[in-house]
Amino acid sequence: MIGMLLSKDDRDIIEEVMTEYSKQLDSIFCIESSDDDSLDVIRSFPNVEYAVHARELGIEVSHLKDGVRQFLLSHIQDRYGYDGWIFPIQSDEIYAGELANLVHHANATSANVLNALVAQFVIHRDEAGTNFAPGGRSIQDMRRWYFFGQCEVAGFKNQPGIYYNLFEHMRVLVHGLHPVATCGRVVVRKHYNMRTPQQLASRIADRLKTGWQVAYAALIDDPFVDNPLQVINAGVPCSPLQYYEDHFELPQQWAEKVMP
Numbered sequence: 154m155i156g157m158l159l160s161k162d163d164r165d166i167i168e169e170v171m172t173e174y175s176k177q178l179d180s181i182f183c184i185e186s187s188d189d190d191s192l193d194v195i196r197s198f199p200n201v202e203y204a205v206h207a208r209e210l211g212i213e214v215s216h217l218k219d220g221v222r223q224f225l226l227s228h229i230q231d232r233y234g235y236d237g238w239i240f241p242i243q244s245d246e247i248y249a250g251e252l253a254n255l256v257h258h259a260n261a262t263s264a265n266v267l268n269a270l271v272a273q274f275v276i277h278r279d280e281a282g283t284n285f286a287p288g289g290r291s292i293q294d295m296r297r298w299y300f301f302g303q304c305e306v307a308g309f310k311n312q313p314g315i316y317y318n319l320f321e322h323m324r325v326l327v328h329g330l331h332p333v334a335t336c337g338r339v340v341v342r343k344h345y346n347m348r349t350p351q352q353l354a355s356r357i358a359d360r361l362k363t364g365w366q367v368a369y370a371a372l373i374d375d376p377f378v379d380n381p382l383q384v385i386n387a388g389v390p391c392s393p394l395q396y397y398e399d400h401f402e403l404p405q406q407w408a409e410k411v412m413p
């Protein structure tokens with residue numbers, strides 16, 4: 154199982170995220186675009202086989218488009234051929250379930266696409282006035298309020314003929330899978346793109362420059378969320394805001410489909 158990591162401005166959690174990915178994935182290929190030492194941190198993990206700064210590839214670093222994963226896909230296939238499973242991953246996400254269990258089920262059902270139910274963690278209204286300094290705590294300890302959003306692509310089977318369009322964005326699934334056979338089970342993916350008010354304001358300001366995620370603009374001055382509709386980009390949330398303790402309260406329609 155191979156991860157294709159895109160990373161930008163997540164230095165505060167990159168070690169925790171990489172530690173979790175290292176438990177799940179056999180190898181990781183990465184494009185980093187931060188102006189700090191995140192690339193060095195990523196390279197320090199033994200299962201990272203390839204990690205490069207976007208500038209070295211001539212890529213504009215202000216906003217990495219999903220299509221730049223083509224650079225990583227080419228490296229993966231040059232090194233490993235066309236076997237196994239590939240997971241497009243981000244530097245602010247952590248899988249809660251076991252990817253190996255999901256892959257085992259997919260192989261048994263001849264699926265070639267894996268999905269994840271996304272648990273979006275937010276800064277809750279009740280946390281106003283909180284000291285947001287990490288103080289050695291993990292992001293999984295600090296951010297506890299979440300809601301389930303949409304189901305998204307988690308991975309796909311490596312095979313000849315698949316590719317990304319370098320200039321395309323908001324498409325994580327490769328082109329060229331024929332037919333697309335989706336696995337009937339999913340895994341939960343924790344998304345931590347809202348960590349502190351300061352980090353969130355900086356991220357939104359950066360996104361507004363590129364015209365991406367403009368729906369978050371109102372959170373610059375008021376980062377506290379008490380309704381999923383404040384942050385969801387499309388459709389409707391699968392659950393209300395909930396507090397995470399030691400397990401997820403799964404929406405009924407997904408309860409029997411989530412892999413442990």
